[in-house]
Amino acid sequence: MKKFFIQENNQTIGPLSVEELTAKGITQSTLVWTEGMDEWKAAGTFEELLPTVSKLPPAYPSKLTESGVSSNELPIPGRNKKVILSLTVAFICVFSLVLVYLLAFNTNEKKEDLENESLREDIMATKKEQIDNKEVTLPPPELTEAQKLAAQILYEKRNPAVYISPSWSSWENFADEFVVEGDFMNTAKNASFKNIKIAIGFLSKTDVLLGSKEEVIYEYLGPGYSVKRKYKYLAPESTHKATIKVVSADPAN
Secondary structure, eight states: OOOOOEEEEEEEEEOHHHHHHHHHHHHHHHHHHOOOOOEEGGGOOGGGGGGGGGOOOOOOOOOOTTOOBGGGSOOOOHHHHHHHHHHHHHHHHHHHHHHHHHHHHHHHHHHHHHHHHHHHHHHHHSOOOOOTTTTTTOOOOOHHHHHHHHHHHHHHHHHHHHEEEEEEEEOOOTTTTEEEEEEEEOOOOOOOOEEEEEEEEEOOTTEEEEEEEEEEEEEETTTOOOEEEEEOOOOOTOOEEEEEEEEEEEEEE
16 A cells, blocks of 8 residues: 655655545645655545545535425426436536536645646756665655745746736727737746737627737846836727737846
């Protein structure tokens, strides 16, 4: 049976059995490691650990009869097939809603860990060591503060579209030109950017993309700084509004 390691108070705890992990109250996003793995992974990715995470209970019946059977489940003479069909449809609807809720919850929970996991993969890729098969395999070491900072900077540089946040407004002037004014803020903590490539899309009232233009902002944009730009175009016919998206940017440090 597999044994797992976890992190508690910046210390590696283990090896632990599935029952011991259950007693620890781990969640789907708890990082675990077992022999044969190159990096830590979320507990929710292991089938054998799924029983250790909390699950939602089934829907509670709206009303119970004296016999303990839900009143909305009491058999109706001559309508058994319709009742079974209705219950089946209701079950599918409830199951779908629960599944959507779990997926949304899991996405929000993992969003905070996505950056750290990506940083860890970058560091571990450069520090992977070959260990003799006869030796005991140990968990990957915890990152130092300097390594975390270096990895954070690397992640920011590789993802300018995540950290350069545009806000904009658009309107049509008296010369029948479509004016697009945007403010581009660098929300990164460490990385600076330059040569910011943006795409401006022209949308109809029904949000159909009628055309697009690409522009490059030849400026240095440091952490916490912003730059404004205004553009004028002869937009496609039926243009109702514009949208702006950051395509790419070069690291400046």
